[in-house]
Amino acid sequence: MKEINITAASRQTGGKGFARRVRGTGNIPAIVYGPEKQPTAIAVSERELRGALKTAGGVHGSIFTLNLDGQQSKVIVREIQRDPLTSRMVHIDFHAISMTKPINIEIPVNFTGLAKGVKSEGGIMQVLMRDIEISCLPVNIPEHFSVDVSELGIGDSIHIRDLSIPNVHILADPSNVIVVISAPTIIKTETVAAEAVPAEGEVVEGAATEGAAPAEAGKEGAKKEGGKEAAGKKEGGKEAPKKEAAGKEAPKKEAPKKDEKKK
Secondary structure, three states: OEEEEEEEEEOOOOOHHHHHHHHHOOEEEEEEEEOOEEEEEEEEEHHHHHHHHHHHOOOOOEEEEEEEOOEEEEEEEEEEEEOOOOOOEEEEEEEEOOOOOOEEEEEEEEEEOOOHHHHOOOOEEEEOOOEEEEEEOHHHOOOOEEEEOOOOOOOOEEEHHHOOOOOOEEOOOOOOEEEEEEOOOOOOOOOOOOOOOOOOOOOOOOHHHHHHHHHHHHHHHHHHHHHHHHHHHHHHOOOOOOOOOOOOOOOOOOOOOOOOOOO
């Protein structure tokens, strides 16, 4: 358990406008509440809070000493709200605790080692739980649960009932699975044999036989049709008997010669 000091100051409440003004001064709007403390709106230095969280290594399992208007109280971080675009902290909930009363809190799970089912059998490690809820006195809050997966083979798993920490009561269902090593998924695909492609100039057997008959039939049909056309042309080409032109000139009759004038 780590204890880090944080300095805070009371602030006015009044909606988003007041909260924006607080952020504009380099502080983060926050609230502190608890079973023995009325909800109080406060402001915390963003720079100081970032340093405190970095020292604590996160919010899980860390108890902070909040200095507010000359009074100290033990608190834990219940929730941090962040801007969805910038991930900047925009609001924090502190929960005031009593050092003599148990509290409920979620503790992260840290996995150590490389499962033999993954290393030598090609399995896949599936993590089903990353945080576990517990109940204990603040002084007994662990930083994390350490789970060794080195001896897990394919099909092996670790349940909540397999964990044990002194002075800590685990609230999660004992039958819940924390981690399991699953067999790899094999996808079967049908292999279709590729048909042989004939080389250039090579005739595929069967294709030539099938194509020969239609080709020959086509040639015979073409010859017959050609013969018919030739016959038709021949008949149509006979010259019709020549007829004398209707407009042939008739033999000219000589006009009777006049008797020469008698001399």
